Amino acid sequence: MQTARDVKEYREELRRALDNEFLRQAMDSFAVAYRASRAKAFAGMDVDGLIREIAQAKDDSISRLDELYDEFKQNAEAAGVKVHLARTAEEANQIIAGIAAAAGVKQIVKSKSMTSEETQLNRHLEAGGYEVTETDLGEFIIQLRHEGPTHMVLPAIHLSRYQVADLFTEVTRQKQDVDIERLVKVARRELRPKFVAADMGISGANFAIARTGTIALVTNEGNGRLVTTLPRVHVALVGLDKLTPTLSDALRIIKALPRNATGQAITSYITWITGPNECAASPTGKKEMHVVFLDNGRRALAHDPKFAQVLRCVRCGACANVCPIYRMVGGHQYGHIYIGAIGLILTYFFHGRDKAKNLVQNCISCGACKSVCTAGIDLPELIKAVHARIQDETGSSLSNTLLSQALKSRRLFHVLLRSAKLLQKPFTGGGPYLRHLPHMFAKDQSFRALPALADKPFRDTWEEIRPRVVNPKWRVALFSGCLHDFVFPEQLNAAVRVLAGRDVALDFPVDQSCCGLPALMMGEAAVARDVARQNVMAIDPAKFDYILTTCASCASHLKKAYPTLLGHDPQLAARVAEFSAKVIDFSSFVQDVLKLEQADFIGDGKKTAYHSPCHLCRGLGVVAAPRELIGKAGLDYRQSDEEDVCCGFGGTYSTKFPELSAEILKKKLDHVVQSGAELLVTDCPGCILQLRGGLERRGDPIKVQHIAEALAEVLVK
Amino acid sequence: MTNIDELVTTFTQKAQAVSAVVAEVNELRQAFEYTVDLCDHKEACQLLLAGCEAPLSPAAGDLCQRRRDKIIAAPGLDAADYQALDTLSRAKGLTLIRDGLRGYLAGIDIGLTVVDYGIAETGTLVLNSNNEEVRLATMISEIHVAVLPKSRLRQSSTDLETELEAMMRMRPGYTAFITGASRTADIERVLALGVHGPLELHILLWEDR
Ligand code: SF4
Numbered sequence: 001m002q003t004a005r006d007v008k009e010y011r012e013e014l015r016r017a018l019d020n021e022f023l024r025q026a027m028d029s030f031a032v033a034y035r036a037s038r039a040k041a042f043a044g045m046d047v048d049g050l051i052r053e054i055a056q057a058k059d060d061s062i063s064r065l066d067e068l069y070d071e072f073k074q075n076a077e078a079a080g081v082k083v084h085l086a087r088t089a090e091e092a093n094q095i096i097a098g099i100a101a102a103a104g105v106k107q108i109v110k111s112k113s114m115t116s117e118e119t120q121l122n123r124h125l126e127a128g129g130y131e132v133t134e135t136d137l138g139e140f141i142i143q144l145r146h147e148g149p150t151h152m153v154l155p156a157i158h159l160s161r162y163q164v165a166d167l168f169t170e171v172t173r174q175k176q177d178v179d180i181e182r183l184v185k186v187a188r189r190e191l192r193p194k195f196v197a198a199d200m201g202i203s204g205a206n207f208a209i210a211r212t213g214t215i216a217l218v219t220n221e222g223n224g225r226l227v228t229t230l231p232r233v234h235v236a237l238v239g240l241d242k243l244t245p246t247l248s249d250a251l252r253i254i255k256a257l258p259r260n261a262t263g264q265a266i267t268s269y270i271t272w273i274t275g276p277n278e279c280a281a282s283p284t285g286k287k288e289m290h291v292v293f294l295d296n297g298r299r300a301l302a303h304d305p306k307f308a309q310v311l312r313c314v315r316c317g318a319c320a321n322v323c324p325i326y327r328m329v330g331g332h333q334y335g336h337i338y339i340g341a342i343g344l345i346l347t348y349f350f351h352g353r354d355k356a357k358n359l360v361q362n363c364i365s366c367g368a369c370k371s372v373c374t375a376g377i378d379l380p381e382l383i384k385a386v387h388a389r390i391q392d393e394t395g396s397s398l399s400n401t402l403l404s405q406a407l408k409s410r411r412l413f414h415v416l417l418r419s420a421k422l423l424q425k426p427f428t429g430g431g432p433y434l435r436h437l438p439h440m441f442a443k444d445q446s447f448r449a450l451p452a453l454a455d456k457p458f459r460d461t462w463e464e465i466r467p468r469v470v471n472p473k474w475r476v477a478l479f480s481g482c483l484h485d486f487v488f489p490e491q492l493n494a495a496v497r498v499l500a501g502r503d504v505a506l507d508f509p510v511d512q513s514c515c516g517l518p519a520l521m522m523g524e525a526a527v528a529r530d531v532a533r534q535n536v537m538a539i540d541p542a543k544f545d546y547i548l549t550t551c552a553s554c555a556s557h558l559k560k561a562y563p564t565l566l567g568h569d570p571q572l573a574a575r576v577a578e579f580s581a582k583v584i585d586f587s588s589f590v591q592d593v594l595k596l597e598q599a600d601f602i603g604d605g606k607k608t609a610y611h612s613p614c615h616l617c618r619g620l621g622v623v624a625a626p627r628e629l630i631g632k633a634g635l636d637y638r639q640s641d642e643e644d645v646c647c648g649f650g651g652t653y654s655t656k657f658p659e660l661s662a663e664i665l666k667k668k669l670d671h672v673v674q675s676g677a678e679l680l681v682t683d684c685p686g687c688i689l690q691l692r693g694g695l696e697r698r699g700d701p702i703k704v705q706h707i708a709e710a711l712a713e714v715l716v717k
Numbered sequence: 718m719t720n721i722d723e724l725v726t727t728f729t730q731k732a733q734a735v736s737a738v739v740a741e742v743n744e745l746r747q748a749f750e751y752t753v754d755l756c757d758h759k760e761a762c763q764l765l766l767a768g769c770e771a772p773l774s775p776a777a778g779d780l781c782q783r784r785r786d787k788i789i790a791a792p793g794l795d796a797a798d799y800q801a802l803d804t805l806s807r808a809k810g811l812t813l814i815r816d817g818l819r820g821y822l823a824g825i826d827i828g829l830t831v832v833d834y835g836i837a838e839t840g841t842l843v844l845n846s847n848n849e850e851v852r853l854a855t856m857i858s859e860i861h862v863a864v865l866p867k868s869r870l871r872q873s874s875t876d877l878e879t880e881l882e883a884m885m886r887m888r889p890g891y892t893a894f895i896t897g898a899s900r901t902a903d904i905e906r907v908l909a910l911g912v913h914g915p916l917e918l919h920i921l922l923w924e925d926r
């Protein structure tokens with residue numbers, strides 16, 4: 001639950017979470033175990049194909065929600081179900097309380113339903129005098145503790161067996177052992193009388209199948225079966241997004257959902273219910289059954305061209321499982337009711353701007369969530385879009401406004417960078433790092449050394465170093481990005497050296513500016529669009545075969561985000577499409593276009609680790625090229641754990657949430673050190689800033705290089 | 718290998734992977750003997766093993782006290798089969814019931830069912846549970862013994878779509894997919910079986926060709 005009023009308070013909560021030893025360790029082992037079990041569960045399957053099919057089918061359902069609702073209602077009512085539609089959470093709660101009152105209900109048992117968490121149903125029913133018992137073990141535990149879930153599938157993942165034993169001791173008023181098997185049995189037997197006494201069972205549903213009016217529950221514990229069998233009244237609270245045309249759509253999702261959620265091929269139980277079944281506890285011998293559909297903004301979402309895809313979500317929880325931030329801080333700090341990447345987005349739509357405003361800033365845009373989403377939702381993009389919406393609604397902060405103003409004009413931006421160069425002089429002590437940052441800037445940044453701006457930006461040296469090519473095979477435009485232009489020009493120089501003498505006609509169109517990703521990360525969509533336009537106009541794609549960039553973040557932004565940012569402009573659409581199609585990252589260019597070979601290098605067998613930048617491996621899907629180049633270059637590639645997990649940089653993210661950035665970095669560097677490498681190579685200057693800065697602070701001699709530098713050093717002359 | 722043998726192999730592997738016990742029987746009578754034998758040798762209340770001596774709140778304790786005899790429930794059997802099983806049960810001093818399961822909500826020892834289909838790919842049983850007694854037998858038993866005719870094995874749920882859709886079309890209808898025993902990992906992600914449903918699932922593959 002979000003209670004923090006501003007980012008400052010939110011950061012305090014984050015810091016507290018970081019200090020929670022048990023949580024850190026539990027989340028960590030979960031993150032590691034999840035990866036392995038997911039991979040095993042999907043082994044031999046065409047996961048991407050399955051995800052595509054699910055996304056397509058869901059999109060189709062979303063586009064005709066009303067129609068599916070009518071069809072479901074007709075079929076379910078023919079089977080004897082009463083179907084309700086609640087426009088708001090409040091209305092859903094009232095409908096359910098009304099059903100309970102009319103049926104003379106006193107005690108209620110519930111199986112797990114995120115939708116009822118969304119409406120805060122328990123609170124409402126308890127206020128009405130009903131006794132409500134959550135029967136899913138995890139939900140039972142958190143209900144007793146009066147707190148919300150920290151994971152959509154494992155709601156009590158933040159608690160230790162000791163805490164559960166204490167809790168159960170309190171509930172049974174008998175001392176309970178700290179033994180998980182036994183605690184589970186205690187819950188089983190404490191809950192059984194609740195089932196026996198209950199007159200009403202409330203469940204959710206994973207699917208509402210229109211064609212047959214059937215609801216389906218996907219569960220492991222079996223409490224869902226008891227909840228839908230023992231009490232004489234059954235109410236299913238179902239989000240409209242769970243409507244699905246046919247059984248086969250449901251079966252397709254079931255192929256992916258348990259695998260993606262918990263690494264199971266299928267859950268222990270899947271229960272398919274059509275209409276009220278026989279029930280000996282009911283005076284009529286038949287159950288009273290209701291399905292309450294919840295809108296709460298879903299129908300409006302279904303018509304939103306950008307956000308409709310969030311309704312594809314099947315609540316598998318995977319987007320939290322792989323998120324480096326969730327791993328650090330857990331669910332109470334990474335969602336309001338819904339948790340993880342999807343939670344960041346849904347919070348805004350279901351629970352309002354105020355609950356979402358801090359959360360949406362806490363995404364480093366590493367893309368890990370998107371890469372595992374059952375439904376192929378572009379989560380990082382949508383998180384940024386919600387951030388931008390909130391910014392538009394509330395107005396930008398001063399620092400955002402300054403940045404926007406600066407970015408709007410390339411000249412002004414570059415003048416500012418150049419004067420910063422002069423201003424930093426007193427702080428560098430002549431070295432490559434900022435040594436004595438004034439306190440105001442250094443705050444919370446001590447986990448890494450920050451580099452000084454270069455003496456001369458790349459653009460000022462371009463005419464001197466520009467290679468002369470007589471018979472070019474490829475015409476290539478360089479896109480430097482700010483970091484390679486103004487902070488690490490030597491890395492771009494190295495790239496130019498690798499390309500020299502290989503018939504590549506390089507050009508550096510000087511009107512290019514920042515790629516605009518930082519603006520988008522700060523929620524400034526209009527500025528991001530503005531600079532994107534500047535760049536697309538600065539580099540005429542028709543004149544080049546490739547637009548090459550040595551910065552993975554710029555590359556993925558130019559290639560993947562520009563078409564969305566500018567594509568709607570009919571005057572630009574064709575040019576943007578061509579522009580983006582021609583963007584290529586450095587490793588892919590050298591490996592796949594130039595096709596450099598072992599014979600081009602004489603490596604010295606230096607032990608080399610690799611950090612796979614988020615925007616390269618997930619953003620662009622480039623995985624093999626850099627590793628193959630390391631091998632060809634004659635370096636001794638030492639694989640390290642979690643190479644493709646974020647380094648914690650995330651541009652402005654690391655200044656906004658430095659304590660999280662520092663922790664993510666620490667983990668990354670620990671893995672690198674364990675690999676025994678002397679050299680750490682990567683493809684992105686942002687990662688280099690972070691990794692170098694961290695190693696420098698640790699006083700660790702491991703060298704960090706851009707892959708262009710590593711290759712340039714071992715070129716056969 | 719015939720197709721069915723392949724399905725049996727896959728099914729067995731997958732079901733065992735989720736901790737189900739899988740055995741083969743040539744006739745129904747053998748399944749009955751298996752069930753009676755299993756019941757005869759099990760503790761009266763298996764929960765004992767898992768902390769019956771552990772203190773409970775009064776309400777939960779009360780419900781537990783109501784259990785005495787060892788009970789097998791087999792609600793779905795036809796008269797002749799039921800008779801045969803009853804004779805076997807009596808010989809061992811076990812009680813066999815077919816209805817009134819709501820009188821035993823503290824738990825019974827074994828629920829015996831003959832299931833409708835098996836899905837090899839995931840080791841899943843498909844059981845029409847429209848009958849409330851069948852539902853309860855598979856929920857409140859400590860051990861669920863399921864007889865699966867081999868002729869009813871299919872590779873994947875997709876291969877069963879027509880049959881499943883017919884089951885969904887029943888008004889009313891309650892269809893259960895059952896894969897392994899009831900499980901949870903809600904405390905520290907440690908797997909524990911038998912949280913609400915059966916602690917064990919035994920599947921008897923019945924050679925019905
Ligand atoms: S993009 Fe990365 S940081 Fe952001 S929500 Fe997804 S996994 Fe978490």
Ligand code: SF4
Nearest residue numbers: 313314316317319373
């Ligand atoms: S957004 Fe995707 S990964 Fe996250 S819970 Fe929903 S379906 Fe699963």
